[in-house]
Amino acid sequence: MSVAKSIDTTDIANEMAMIGNRARDAVKIIGQAMPDQKNKALLESAGALRLKTPELLAANEEDMGVAEKRQVAPSLLDRLKLDRNRIDAMALGLEQIARLTDPIGEVMKSWKRPNGLNISRVRVPLGVIGIIYESRPNVTADAGGLCIKSGNGAILRGGSESYYSSAAIMQCLKIGLKNAGLPEDIVQLVPTTDRAAVSEMLTMSEYIDIIVPRGGKSLIKKVQEESRIPVLAHLEGLCHTYIDGDADPDMAKEIVLNAKMRRTGICGATETLLIDCDVAPDFLPTICSALAEAGCELRGDKATQALDNRVRIATEEDWRTEYLEPVLSIRQVDGVLGAIDHINMYGSNHTDSIVTKNKAKAEQFLNGVDSAIVMHNTSTQFADGGEFGMGAEMGISTGRLHARGPVGVEQLTTFKYVVRGAGQVRP
Amino acid sequence: MSVAKSIDTTDIANEMAMIGNRARDAVKIIGQAMPDQKNKALLESAGALRLKTPELLAANEEDMGVAEKRQVAPSLLDRLKLDRNRIDAMALGLEQIARLTDPIGEVMKSWKRPNGLNISRVRVPLGVIGIIYESRPNVTADAGGLCIKSGNGAILRGGSESYYSSAAIMQCLKIGLKNAGLPEDIVQLVPTTDRAAVSEMLTMSEYIDIIVPRGGKSLIKKVQEESRIPVLAHLEGLCHTYIDGDADPDMAKEIVLNAKMRRTGICGATETLLIDCDVAPDFLPTICSALAEAGCELRGDKATQALDNRVRIATEEDWRTEYLEPVLSIRQVDGVLGAIDHINMYGSNHTDSIVTKNKAKAEQFLNGVDSAIVMHNTSTQFADGGEFGMGAEMGISTGRLHARGPVGVEQLTTFKYVVRGAGQVRP
Numbered sequence: 001m002s003v004a005k006s007i008d009t010t011d012i013a014n015e016m017a018m019i020g021n022r023a024r025d026a027v028k029i030i031g032q033a034m035p036d037q038k039n040k041a042l043l044e045s046a047g048a049l050r051l052k053t054p055e056l057l058a059a060n061e062e063d064m065g066v067a068e069k070r071q072v073a074p075s076l077l078d079r080l081k082l083d084r085n086r087i088d089a090m091a092l093g094l095e096q097i098a099r100l101t102d103p104i105g106e107v108m109k110s111w112k113r114p115n116g117l118n119i120s121r122v123r124v125p126l127g128v129i130g131i132i133y134e135s136r137p138n139v140t141a142d143a144g145g146l147c148i149k150s151g152n153g154a155i156l157r158g159g160s161e162s163y164y165s166s167a168a169i170m171q172c173l174k175i176g177l178k179n180a181g182l183p184e185d186i187v188q189l190v191p192t193t194d195r196a197a198v199s200e201m202l203t204m205s206e207y208i209d210i211i212v213p214r215g216g217k218s219l220i221k222k223v224q225e226e227s228r229i230p231v232l233a234h235l236e237g238l239c240h241t242y243i244d245g246d247a248d249p250d251m252a253k254e255i256v257l258n259a260k261m262r263r264t265g266i267c268g269a270t271e272t273l274l275i276d277c278d279v280a281p282d283f284l285p286t287i288c289s290a291l292a293e294a295g296c297e298l299r300g301d302k303a304t305q306a307l308d309n310r311v312r313i314a315t316e317e318d319w320r321t322e323y324l325e326p327v328l329s330i331r332q333v334d335g336v337l338g339a340i341d342h343i344n345m346y347g348s349n350h351t352d353s354i355v356t357k358n359k360a361k362a363e364q365f366l367n368g369v370d371s372a373i374v375m376h377n378t379s380t381q382f383a384d385g386g387e388f389g390m391g392a393e394m395g396i397s398t399g400r401l402h403a404r405g406p407v408g409v410e411q412l413t414t415f416k417y418v419v420r421g422a423g424q425v426r427p
Numbered sequence: 428m429s430v431a432k433s434i435d436t437t438d439i440a441n442e443m444a445m446i447g448n449r450a451r452d453a454v455k456i457i458g459q460a461m462p463d464q465k466n467k468a469l470l471e472s473a474g475a476l477r478l479k480t481p482e483l484l485a486a487n488e489e490d491m492g493v494a495e496k497r498q499v500a501p502s503l504l505d506r507l508k509l510d511r512n513r514i515d516a517m518a519l520g521l522e523q524i525a526r527l528t529d530p531i532g533e534v535m536k537s538w539k540r541p542n543g544l545n546i547s548r549v550r551v552p553l554g555v556i557g558i559i560y561e562s563r564p565n566v567t568a569d570a571g572g573l574c575i576k577s578g579n580g581a582i583l584r585g586g587s588e589s590y591y592s593s594a595a596i597m598q599c600l601k602i603g604l605k606n607a608g609l610p611e612d613i614v615q616l617v618p619t620t621d622r623a624a625v626s627e628m629l630t631m632s633e634y635i636d637i638i639v640p641r642g643g644k645s646l647i648k649k650v651q652e653e654s655r656i657p658v659l660a661h662l663e664g665l666c667h668t669y670i671d672g673d674a675d676p677d678m679a680k681e682i683v684l685n686a687k688m689r690r691t692g693i694c695g696a697t698e699t700l701l702i703d704c705d706v707a708p709d710f711l712p713t714i715c716s717a718l719a720e721a722g723c724e725l726r727g728d729k730a731t732q733a734l735d736n737r738v739r740i741a742t743e744e745d746w747r748t749e750y751l752e753p754v755l756s757i758r759q760v761d762g763v764l765g766a767i768d769h770i771n772m773y774g775s776n777h778t779d780s781i782v783t784k785n786k787a788k789a790e791q792f793l794n795g796v797d798s799a800i801v802m803h804n805t806s807t808q809f810a811d812g813g814e815f816g817m818g819a820e821m822g823i824s825t826g827r828l829h830a831r832g833p834v835g836v837e838q839l840t841t842f843k844y845v846v847r848g849a850g851q852v853r854p
Contacts, residue, residue: 032794032795111816117814119815119816124797126827127827210827210828230828248850251850254850254852255852259852262852262853366845373844374846376845376847377847377848377850377851378544378848378849378850378851378852379851379852379853381852382544382848382853387544388546388844389538389546400554400636401637402829404841404844414827415831416799416831417800417831417832418801418802418803419801419802419803419809420805421804422804423678423681423804423805424805424809425681425682425689425805425808426685426806426808426809
């Protein structure tokens, strides 16, 4: 399997423009392609991933070798690593995307005007999507697959550490497209690890309709600052669980344990526990013990420390921190209004949950918290496109425009109005 | 009626931050307000406009006096001018907005997961909307009214020529809000005509969620270049009508005349006529005569000039020009595919129409043209929120993200996911 070449840095602007032109040509085809043809491309891509597993492992070994020499962090090495299971998971992901309902052409709404004009709002692809990501090679398959399904072109720029792995995965997507009779340029990988290519991408508004960054805070920040193209960004998941005075104590304990500890590294993990000060003395000792036994470090306000001496005093910075680790900050608040105020001040508009038996207080919380996802009596770890039944996702948008929450195939579309008349003119 | 003060330019950043803070506080209230209360504010505002007509006319006279001294263009003077009819039209506009369905709280979609979780997508306000406009004072009432209805805060920055008129209209909106028991700061007018205030607005991403510019090309361009906040922009309306070989000649003539000449200054006016070269010799002479008699200047390709010597040769620039005047460029193309290619190359993704009796060719056009609004057998002049049944509009978005086409109250909203459980935790 051949791997895309590296290019001369002086030619980056030209090369990127050529990529852009090829993408524009390709979207004219994929935007009008029939569901069966797009699904065939996805299934053939999955087949290619399985068939080419030895080549994928070899390309990944090349990346791993370079990364190990550079002594990168073990967590990065783990994200970078491909094995048979992970390759199979990518193939399964593409097969799952193929089974999703095709969003394109859906008549979202249709109505007739008194003058007889028929107006429909019809779902169409966004166009060309630029995806900038770090070192998870599987993003190449996931994001590429979501773009194919939603009739979009994709220009992918992966992290330099995963370059060979991503290029090998990209070849499998191109095999799938080709076998389905679609242009290979529907998905393209930027063939250089030069950072100048990212800056170039972010100004290519004539070729790229939207930028989706996937990665850490500093990548997202750079993209948001530099981009002249609209950005669909997932900033961070500073999620809260609030235990109300009317909560069931056992349910509260189970939910908090799951929300914090099931997986601490995902964006839907709870980072701060808020609790009604009225029930804190009753509820917190059991909850803190359960968390500590599960290996969670506890930080909290003074009132919480007074209940459990394992609790370190939290600083102002703690309320603003997405730990992504087995650390939890705990604060006692004055009922549901205190919880809403804390969340709207310190949260990241991602996912926040209330535990209570009191329906009125639940509704107050669900209305008052200004986040993409608000929950009642369940774990913030459910903040996930798959768990929502939307299939694979590009990420979870914390912005307010276009897409909010999980970004699946439907969120990668826009619409047009189709007006059908019989010769009507405007008076 | 008092008019907002002018402020020291050195204090602009502070003043704008204060405006931003007041807007943030106010949206907490308007975002949760009941439909009746918002409608009362709109109706009371309309009443205040009628009651304060003498004061509005006096404020407008002040603006007109300054504008006349500055010898501004007659078209600008006409846009600036208020009279009893125009004030009544503004009041009627607010009353019409009050009658629209309230978009907030609408459950857009709702589903149950196998694990019992109930998920709903619920419509919520966008937040604070920054509106930057030129010298039409009525935008103050229209945009303010749309924001109140959709539960948003509005920070309005009008053109300097309309400053006193806009301030007087703003006072009426504030009276309406107050009489409905809502905070007056839901709508605010930037109290200075200093251009530095616009630059400041465009960077206030902590206070403003979206910028809506309304005005000429240069304003929109400045806003799109400078803004660090997402922009919902209407670029221009370079609309096309395509007469297919299978068109009814009489219908074609009526539609073209209306699309070009009903009102030439609106964004939905057709600027370029495309016609299948096979029927041009049959159809064009009659159409050109009708247009010329209606006072339209004709520019066209050589083949068209050969059919009517009133036609001046069109330059490449003509295909790219939104005339907004009684001028039409005419080009003969090779069938529906030729029309699609021309429109996707030269158009502005606003509104384009095909006239044909052939349904298959109509569908090919409606699918192939990448515009916010595509039409069959009707006039591009119907490109209007009111004509779509959406009530008043902020403009017509030619972008692909969030809102496309007419921007009414529904387009000034976003959504949140509400997840209701019974103690579910993620396995």
